[in-house]
Structure formats: structure tokens, C-alpha cells
Amino acid sequence: xxxxxxxxxxxxxxxxxxxxxxxxxxxxxxxxxxxxxxxxxxxxxxxxxxxxxxxxxxxxxxxxxxxxxxxxxxxxxxxxxxxxxxxxxxxxxxxxxxxxxxxxxxxxxxxxxxxxxxxxxxxxxxxxxxxxxxxxxxxxxxxxxxxxxxxxxxxxxxxxxxxxxxxxxxxxxxxxxxxxxxxxxxxxxxxxxxxxxxxxxxxxxxxxxxxxxxxxxxxxxxxxxxxxxxxxxxxxxxxxxxxxxxxxxxxxxxxxxxxxxxxxxxxxxxxxxxxxxxxxxxxxxxxxxxxxxxxxxxxxxxxxxxxxxxxxxxxxxxxxxxxxxxxxxxxxxxxxxxxxxxxxxxxxxxxxxxxxxxxxxxxxxxxxxxxxxxxxxxxxxxxxxxxxxxxxxxxxxxxxxxxxxxxxxxxxxxxxxxxxxxxxxxxxxxxxxxxxxxxxxxxxxxxxxxxxxxxxxxxxxxxxxxxxxxxxxxxxxxxxxxxxxxxxxxxxxxxxxxxxxxxxxxxxxxxxxxxxxxxxxxxxxxxxxxxxxxxxxxxxxxxxxxxxxxxxxxxxxxxxxxxxxxxxxxxxxxxxxxxxxxxxxxxxxxxxxxxxxxxxxxxxxxxxxxxxxxxxxxxxxxxxxx
Numbered sequence: 001x002x003x004x005x006x007x008x009x010x011x012x013x014x015x016x017x018x019x020x021x022x023x024x025x026x027x028x029x030x031x032x033x034x035x036x037x038x039x040x041x042x043x044x045x046x047x048x049x050x051x052x053x054x055x056x057x058x059x060x061x062x063x064x065x066x067x068x069x070x071x072x073x074x075x076x077x078x079x080x081x082x083x084x085x086x087x088x089x090x091x092x093x094x095x096x097x098x099x100x101x102x103x104x105x106x107x108x109x110x111x112x113x114x115x116x117x118x119x120x121x122x123x124x125x126x127x128x129x130x131x132x133x134x135x136x137x138x139x140x141x142x143x144x145x146x147x148x149x150x151x152x153x154x155x156x157x158x159x160x161x162x163x164x165x166x167x168x169x170x171x172x173x174x175x176x177x178x179x180x181x182x183x184x185x186x187x188x189x190x191x192x193x194x195x196x197x198x199x200x201x202x203x204x205x206x207x208x209x210x211x212x213x214x215x216x217x218x219x220x221x222x223x224x225x226x227x228x229x230x231x232x233x234x235x236x237x238x239x240x241x242x243x244x245x246x247x248x249x250x251x252x253x254x255x256x257x258x259x260x261x262x263x264x265x266x267x268x269x270x271x272x273x274x275x276x277x278x279x280x281x282x283x284x285x286x287x288x289x290x291x292x293x294x295x296x297x298x299x300x301x302x303x304x305x306x307x308x309x310x311x312x313x314x315x316x317x318x319x320x321x322x323x324x325x326x327x328x329x330x331x332x333x334x335x336x337x338x339x340x341x342x343x344x345x346x347x348x349x350x351x352x353x354x355x356x357x358x359x360x361x362x363x364x365x366x367x368x369x370x371x372x373x374x375x376x377x378x379x380x381x382x383x384x385x386x387x388x389x390x391x392x393x394x395x396x397x398x399x400x401x402x403x404x405x406x407x408x409x410x411x412x413x414x415x416x417x418x419x420x421x422x423x424x425x426x427x428x429x430x431x432x433x434x435x436x437x438x439x440x441x442x443x444x445x446x447x448x449x450x451x452x453x454x455x456x457x458x459x460x461x462x463x464x465x466x467x468x469x470x471x472x473x474x475x476x477x478x479x480x481x482x483x484x485x486x487x488x489x490x491x492x493x494x495x496x497x498x499x500x501x502x503x504x505x506x507x508x509x510x511x512x513x514x515x516x517x518x519x520x521x522x523x524x525x526x527x528x529x530x531x532x533x534x535x536x537x538x539x540x541x542x543x544x545x546x547x548x549x550x551x552x553x554x555x556x557x558x559x560x561x562x563x564x565x566x567x568x569x570x571x572x573x574x575x576x577x578x579x580x581x582x583x584x585x586x587x588x589x590x591x592x593x594x595x596x597x598x599x600x601x602x603x604x605x606x607x608x609x610x611x612x613x614x615x616x617x618x619x620x621x622x623x624x625x626x
Contacts, residue, residue, distance in 0.1 A: 006146025006286045014138040015147060017197035021087060022131055023154045024191035028094065028184060029120055030162025031169075032101060033063065035180045036113050037253060038170045038264055055110075060250045061388040062114055066121035067381030071129065072217035073210070075374025078130040079367070080208040083137070083201035090126045091192035097123060098188040102181030128377045130201075133370040136361045137201045141452065142476070145286050145358045152282035152354050156346070160275035167268045204367050218378055224368055225375040231363050233419060233426075234356045235376045237298065240415055241353045243383040244305065247391055247408045248274070248345070255401045261320035262329055269326040270342055277346020284347075285354040288437070295359055296433030296473075297351045298426050302416045304348025309409025312341040313402050428499035431492075435466065436473035439575075444474050445599040452477070455526040455562035456603070459553055461546050461618050462535035463569050463626070464577035465490060470569065471533055472500060474598045480525045482518060482534045485511075501525070505552075507538070519556065526560040533567075536614065544573040544580065544626045549615040557606040564604045566614055568621030571596035597625070 009015040040055050077086060097119045104112035131151070139147045165183070173179040211217040226232045249271070256267035285297060315338040321329075329335055364372040394404050420427040436442055450456060458479065460471060468481045481497065485504035488497050503525075505518035525532050534556070536549035557564055574580045575594060599621045604614065 006143070006150055006283070009139070009143065009147060009150060013197065014199055015150075017194050017199075018087075018131070018134065018138065019150060019154055020194040021091065021191055021198065022127075022151060023158045024187055024194060025091075025094065025124070025127060026155045026158035027162040027165075028098070028187040028191065029063075029124060030159045031166045031187060032098070032120060032162075032184050033059070033117060034163040034166030035105070035170050035184075036110075036117065036166075038167050039108075040110070056250065056253060058388075059114065059117060060246060061385050062118050063121045064246070064381045064384040064388070066118060067125045067128070067377045068218075068385065069214060070122055070125045071374040071377040071381065072214050072221055072371075073212065074126045074377075075129045075221055075371035076208060076210050076217065077126070078133055078370035078374075079205045080203050080210065082203060083130040083134045083370075084195070084198040085200075086130050087127065087195045087198055088192065090123060090130075091188070091195045093126070094120075094123050094188040095185070095192060098181075098184045101184055102178075105177035105181040105184075108177065125377060125381075129370045129373040132357060132361065132373045132376075134201045136366070136369065138199070141362065144361055145354065148358045148361070149282040149285045149350075149354045152350060152357070153279035156275040156278040156282070156350075160272050160279075163271045163275075164268050167264050171264060204369065221371045221375045222378065225372050228363055231360055231372060234360050235372075235379050237419055238353060238356050238360075238376055239379040239383040240419075241349060241356075242380045243387045244309075244408055244412070245349065246384040246387040248405060250388065250391060251401050251404060255405075259316055259320060259401055260329070260335075261322050261324060263323050263325055265326035266324065266329050269329060273339060273342040274346040277343040278350045278353075279346075281347035281350020282354045283350075285351060288351075288433075295355050295426050296429030296431070297355050299416065299420060299430035300433070301348045301350070301352025302412055305345060305352060306409055306412035306416070308341045308344045308348065309412065310406065312338065312345070312409070313406040315341050316402050424495075424499045428496050431496055432469050432473045435469050439466070439594070440470065441595045442470060442474055443595065443597045445597060447474060447476070447598070447600050449600045449602060450475060450477070450531070450565050451563070451603070453529065455529050455560055456531050457526070457553065457557055457560075457562050457564045458531060458533040458567050459536050459549075459564055459614055459618065460533065460567035461569055461622055462537045462540050463544075463572040464540060464575055464579075465493065466572065466575070466577040467535065467540075467569055468502070468533070469493075469496065470572070470596065470598060471567065475531065477531045479531045479533050480522075482522060482532060484535075484539060485514065487540075503532075519552075519559075522556055523559055526556075526562050532556070532562075536611070540579060541573070542579050544578075546615065546619060546622075549611045551611050553614065554609050554611050557609040561606045563606060564609050564614065566601040566604070566617040566621060568599045568601075568618050568623075569596065570599065570622055570625040573626035 010019070037056055037059060040059075097116055100119075101113060101116035104116055135144065135147050135151070166180075169180045169183060211220070225235055252270050253267050256262045256270055260266055281301070288297060317334050330339070360372060360376065361369065391404060394407065395401070399407070450458070458471070458475075460467065465487060468483060472479050472481070478500070481500065481502040482505050483497065483502055485506050488494060488502060488504035503518045503521045504514065506514040508515050522532050534553050536553045537547040538550050539547060541547060553564065571594060572578055601617050601621050604617070
């Protein structure tokens with residue numbers, strides 16, 4: 001059953017054990033890794049005479065490398081076998097790795113700990129594809145964005161707590177590494193126990209033959225991901241996020257120590273701010289998107305990452321302090337701007353990444369979904385390994401840590417233009433989201449009456465130039481609009497309409513060829529099971545009252561057999577984009593963030609569609625509120 005709130009998923013067995021297993025795994029990754037990094041950075045643990053900065057960057061690459069090496073195999077395994085069973089086997093592997101790591105901590109053997117870090121990368125590479133591909137099996141489509149938001153929130157909270165835990169354990173037990181070892185083993189055991197409560201998740205392709213050649217299979221699954229370019233561009237967007245995040249998170253220990261003059265507490269505080277930001281942004285995605293996968297949040301997230309990443313460079317203090325702790329750091333007003341920048345970097349990162357994960361899950365074929373997620377992990381690992389190498393090269397060339405972070409923030413600009421040029425749907429949805437969340441407060445009523453799948457025709461009253469954007473922003477499924485060709489040509493809106501696949505139409509008297517092309521395009525959309533929206537009045541109202549409906553909608557329903565759902569827009573009359581008191585968009589706007597409503601009526605079967613009846617239904621839905 002669908003839930004009214006994403007946090008209600010914690011009450012279900014189909015989500016809570018998965019969340020807990022993922023949370024504990026991410027927590028243990030970071031408990032172990034951070035304990036080791038703190039020993040390297042602050043307590044002199046080393047190997048081969050390498051400096052702490054080099055070892056920290058090398059550790060990042062060592063942890064990520066297994067994602068490249070083993071993701072192709074793990075994607076196949078998650079496709080072929082029950083994912084819940086695989087999760088339990090992966091958690092048993094984690095217990096074995098932590099047993100070896102315990103010896104490394106007790107012996108203070110950096111080489112053995114780096115080996116275990118590599119093996120924890122193997123563990124995470126095996127768990128990643130099943131973690132994300134299992135969500136569409138456990139959750140309804142309406143729950144996907146919220147579920148992904150909670151998973152991302154939990155992951156970054158686990159990162160935060162793991163890093164705090166690793167730091168505190170080492171700081172308070174510098175001569176008693178057995179405490180760190182015992183903690184890592186205990187968390188691994190708890191993760192195995194939670195995995196045992198995960199419900200079965202049957203294989204999608206039980207007869208799949210495993211290709212153990214990691215190179216040919218890696219090439220194969222990347223080619224699979226390219227079959228749907230929206231999915232592939234989403235994978236590239238996620239990979240860029242992890243490049244960006246890897247650079248920032250990897251440099252934070254040195255940034256805290258050398259740039260800010262802080263101790264390990266300040267490093268932990270910076271990680272906490274970033275992690276809380278990502279967790280908060282991830283959880284907010286469902287609220288901001290109205291429980292649908294809103295990819296318009298992706299450009300919004302990238303803009304914020306760029307703005308606050310650049311500002312972070314200018315927010316650094318002119319003079320570093322001398323070994324201050326977290327409390328003193330927080331109390332100094334000179335650091336407050338930096339604190340805000342770090343936190344909002346995380347928030348906008350959450351806006352950026354959560355819709356992309358949900359989009360991949362929705363638009364990937366079930367029989368390939370685990371392998372697509374594996375392709376995502378491979379691309380992520382490539383980007384993160386490159387991030388580690390690029391960081392070493394840039395720092396070796398003489399750049400400071402703040403300059404490195406500024407370079408990466410500035411790289412967001414060309415990357416954003418490139419990705420949104422290839423995939424204009426992201427930018428189109430962003431413009432729709434901005435328009436419908438800054439100009440209006442939209443209330444939705446009974447939109448669940450619009451079928452979740454299959455062809456359907458929507459009919460609505462026509463009040464303003466914003467009608468299509470309001471409907472497109474409210475309806476969970478992509479909507480193809482049939483609209484007057486003059487409205488279709490309005491600057492800026494034309495980009496949105498073209499990208500959304502809108503259909504310009506003219507009357508038979510004005511341009512019979514255009515009308516026929518429009519009807520053929522509508523039939524094509526409906527035959528593909530899509531949603532088409534028509535404004536049967538044929539023009540925007542001049543007096544706030546509905547004009548007579550034209551007969552085209554009846555013909556479209558008869559040709560396609562698609563049901564018709566009446567809609568009504570309420571509250572747009574008198575807005576800047578309506579024709580009240582003069583031409584639209586030529587008068588001074590009198591209202592901002594106005595309250596409006598979109599209401600849906602009961603679907604009408606194609607055989608029962610009558611134009612007069614549809615107009616009565618829309619008028620009844622609208623009522624007296626124009």
C-alpha cells in the first residue's frame with residue numbers, strides 16, 4: 001500500500017531491514033576507513049615512507065578501485081539470484097574482512113589495513129547494484145523518490161556517524177586499537193542480522209549466464225546503459241556528483257588541519273555539516289517534488305553546488321587558527337559563512353543526486369536494472385579514481401587545497417551546460433518546477449484518478465499561458481500537450497513545449513495540414529501508452545468564462561479508445577499570464593505565489609465521450625473559483 005509520507009516506509013518490512021542493512025554497511029565503511037585515516041593524518045601511521053597527504057589520496061583510490069573491477073560481476077549476480085539472499089552473503093563477507101582488519105589495527109600494520117580497505121570496497125561493490133535495483137521490487141513507483149531519498153539520507157548520516165565514531169575511537173584509544181577492531185566487528189555482525197529480515201526479492205533473469213570476464217562484461221553493461229540515453233546521461237550526472245564529492249571529502253582532513261588550523265574535531269564537524277546537508281536535501285526531495293520523480297531538481301542542485309562551492313573559496317579565513325576544536329570553531333563568526341557554504345553544498349548535492357537515482361530505476365528495464373546500476377558503479381568508480389589522481393596532480397603542481405576545491409566547483413559550469421545540452425529534458429523540467437513553485441502554490445485534488453499507465457487524454461479549461469506548465473508540473477506522468485500554435489511559439493515557453501513533445505495545432509480553416517499532422521501525432525503518442533492533454537476551448541479565455549468545447553477531443557478518443565479525464569484549473573484568472581484587465585504578460589503583476597488548484601474528475605470511457613458532457617464535468621470541477 002502506498003504511504004502518505006516517506007517516513008512511513010520505516011514501518012514496513014519491505015523497507016526498514018534494507019535501510020538498516022545499508023545504513024550499517026555505510027557506517028562500518030566509514031568507521032573503519034576514518035579510524036585508519038585519522039591514524040595516518042594525526043597519529044603518524046604510515047607505510048613505505050609516504051607522506052600523510054599522499055596516503056590519504058591513495059586510500060581513496062584503493063577503496064574505489066574494486067567498484068571498477070567487480071561491479072560488472074555483481075550486477076549479473078543481482079540479476080540472477082535472490083537479492084535478499086545475496087545481501088546476507090555479502091554481510092558475511094564483511095564480518096570476515098573486519099576480522100582481518102582487527103589484526104591490522106592491533107598490529108598497527110598500515111599495509112594490512114589498506115588491504116582490508118580494498119576488500120571493503122569489494123564488499124560495497126557487491127552490495128551496490130542489489131541495494132538500488134531491489135528498491136523497485138520492494139516499493140511502488142510513487143514511493144521510489146521518497147525511498148531513494150531516505151536511502152541517501154541514511155547513507156550520509158551513516159557516513160557522518162561512522163567518521164565521528166572512527167575519529168573518537170582513535171582519539172580516546174590511541175594505544176588500544178582493540179577497541180576500534182571490536183567496534184568494526186560488532187557493526188558487521190549487526191548488519192548481517194538486519195539483512196536476515198529482508199523479504200525475498202526474486203531474480204529478474206534467473207537463467208542468466210554469468211560472464212566472469214570483467215573487461216568484456218564491463219564493456220557490455222556500459223553498452224546496455226547507452227540504449228536509453230536518458231538513463232545514460234543520468235549515470236553520467238551521478239558520476240560527476242561522486243567526482244565532486246570525492247574531491248571535497250578526501251581533502252577535508254588536510255583542509256581542516258592546514259587551512260583552518262583545526263584539530264580532528266574540526267574535520268569531523270565539516271564532514272558532519274556536509275553529510276547533514278546531503279541527508280536533509282535528500283529527504284526534502286519528496287516534499288519539493290510532490291511525491292513524483294522530479295528531474296527539474298537536478299539543475300537546481302547543480303546551480304547550488306556551483307554557487308556555494310565557489311563561495312567556499314572566498315569564505316576561508318585569512319589566517320589559520322592554531323589547533324582549535326569544534327566548539328571554538330563554531331563560536332568564531334569568521335567561520336560562519338564557511339559553515340553555511342559546506343552545509344548548503346550538501347543540501348544541493350542531495351537535490352542533484354536523488355532524482356537521478358530514482359529516474360534510473362524507473363526507466364531501466366527490470367531485466368537489466370541491476371546491470372545498469374552496476375554500470376553506474378563502474379562509471380562512479382572511474383570518476384572517483386580520476387578525482388583522486390587529479391587531486392594529487394593539481395596539488396603536486398603547487399595548488400593549495402582551497403584552489404583545488406575552487407577548480408572543481410568551477411568545473412560544474414561546463415559540465416552542467418554539456419549534460420543539459422545533451423539532455424534538455426532536465427532543463428525543461430527545471431524551468432517548469434521553478435515556474436510552478438515560485439509563482440504559485442499549487443494544490444492538487446484527486447489527481448490519482450489519472451491512470452498510472454496506459455493511454456489517457458486529459459481535457460482542461462484554458463485560463464492562461466501558464467496552464468500547460470502547471471499541469472505538467474502537477475501530473476506525475478509525462479504529459480504531451482496539444483496547444484494553439486501561437487502559444488507554442490511564445491519565447492522561452494517554446495523551449496519547454498518542444499522539449500516536452502507538445503503538439504502545435506491550428507483550426508481546419510486556418511491550416512488544415514497542421515491540424516491533420518497534430519491528430520496523427522496525438523494518435524502516435526496514445527498508441528505508445530502516453531498521456532495527452534488538450535484544451536478543447538481552442539483559446540485562452542478573455543472573460544474568465546469557459547468557451548465552448550470543440551469536437552476534436554471526441555474524435556481523438558474514438559480513434560484511440562483512450563479514456564478521457566476531465567481537469568479543472570482554479571485560481572489562475574487574474575494572474576499575470578491571464579487576459580484579465582488586458583493582454584496577458586503586458587500588465588504589472590499584482591500577485592505573487594498565488595494559491596491555485598488543479599482538480600481531476602472521474603475518467604470517462606472513450607465510447608461514452610460527448611463534448612457537451614465533458615464541458616459540464618470541467619465546469620463542475622472548476623465551480624465559481626476562476
